[in-house]
Amino acid sequence: MRNLISITTLIGSIVAVQLLTSFTGTGYYLTQLTMTAYYSLIIIGLCLVMGYAGQISLGHAGFFAIGGYTSAALTTYNLTSMLENGNSLIKFISGRGLLIAAQDLYGDPVLYVNPWIAALLAIFLTVIIAFLIGIPVLKLKGHYLAMATLGFGIIIFRIVLATEIFGEADGLSEVPGFTLLPGVIVNGDFNNRIFNYYIACGFVVVGVIILLNLINSRVGRALRAIHGAEDAANAMGINTSRYKLYTFVISAVFAAIAGIFLTHYNGGIGPSEAGIMKSIRYVAIVAIGGMANLWGALTMGVLLNFMSLRGMFGSYDDAVFGAILIIIMLFAPDGLLHLSIWRKLRKKIL
């Protein structure tokens, strides 16, 4: 019931913001708002891992990048010559309707993988990598886990930076739109702006509902138990390592989905999306939102990502998030939206 009210409020705010931009003639904000919505998917997924399962990941930009880059590479790599050369694999998948033929800017034929197929492959790859990383790494705790996930993030960053099919330092561009339904296309088309805002927000609403369901379920309760006293949770019959692993994989998939669709929306992806500073930013936002507080993480995520995308932090962008992390850890480890702070503040002031 409480969730129903919250979800209604969320949807209401999404609509209100769009109406506000259209009445005030500030429709250009929608671009950053749409991007912010996709970033929020990473935030809420990471919130599940950090706040509820009590684990940390300093490598979530890596999963975002795996999603975005896999999609981008598959949907921009021109397969025309391979088909002409009679490559049997390409012929086979082409015959199954898994490829899309189009023309590039110069009218030459291009043939690329259907974005749906690319997205499914990207998610599949993310799941596999999240399992492979998660199984050994989630045995670690505290700083060790933080460092191991940081290492993972660095590896992904260096891979995209050094691999030709990922565009090296330039990243990938000219990523085509993603046709979700006939007429419903995720792309950066100016005329499609309002539509795309709602698509991105739709992802967030669905993501929030799924995670709220999970948090309020038997599994969510088990996760909180693991967070509170892992050995007791295990003794009560909870397969703690499996629960931590699945949570990690789910949040990796959230990050990958954000990566996939933001890449189609922006029409490209660059190596900075895989950078360590991005991972740190996500952790900082979950922390300032109050860790075990999905709504707090979402609110702070929207606010800070939007400000950052609007360039409000100038060239101190990354520094701001670093500073946030330090300040939160020092003064408000329960997050900024946690009531006790306001109570303490009020007591100090009055």
Next chain:
Amino acid sequence: MALLEINNLSRSFGGLKAVNDISFSVRSDSIKAVIGPNGAGKTTLFNLISGNLPADTGSVVFKGLPIHGLQPYQIAAHGISRTFQNIKLFPGMTALENVMIGRHVKTRAGFTAGMLHLPFSRREEKEIKEKSLELLELLDINQFAHIEASSLAFGQQRAVEFARALALEPDLLLLDEPAAGLNIYETAEIARLISKIQKRGITVLLVEHDMSLVMDISDEIVVLCFGEKIADDLPAKIQQNPQVIQIYLGDDDA
């Protein structure tokens, strides 16, 4: 056949033999006590049985199945649940939620059911809640159901942990000093409760310092000292065992 058989179980910490070649068995539907001075290895023994610690050597056989080497959650699923000497409730969760965790092994809604809020998981959740409330009632702490468990008084926390352990509907319940820190009324209450759950068909293995409690309710008693088994007998025999008397009353070991 015994419900639980412990064979030549050993565990060392560094050079210290905390549990040294211990063997005994626990009959179905009985109450067996493990006693011994502080540091005798009682808690370590419990941790070895519940899988919270791996054994160096020896075996633990439960219902005819070897369970040493299994993870604690697997052992719990086999029907052994426990309480902890230094209470381990889940912080930030209410008394009710703590007990609901105990229903985990008896229920099955997983990640998919949770994320999609499937109808069967809603039904299951309702059952979990009802069963847990019943247990809180059994322990007479239902009025604290919605209070954060770790903010309750000590005796009430023990009761919550007890209810949580019972929620697994175990065949064997391990109680590590269930009466520690309780006053005489609460201790008498715990004794009554242990007898009651035994009559419901739950076998109990308990560590306890309160001798009157142990002598009252136990069918058999194992005595440990410095990791070794000193005696394993009926309460009346234990009371007369010179070695045990020496440990408990002797001047050199006091």
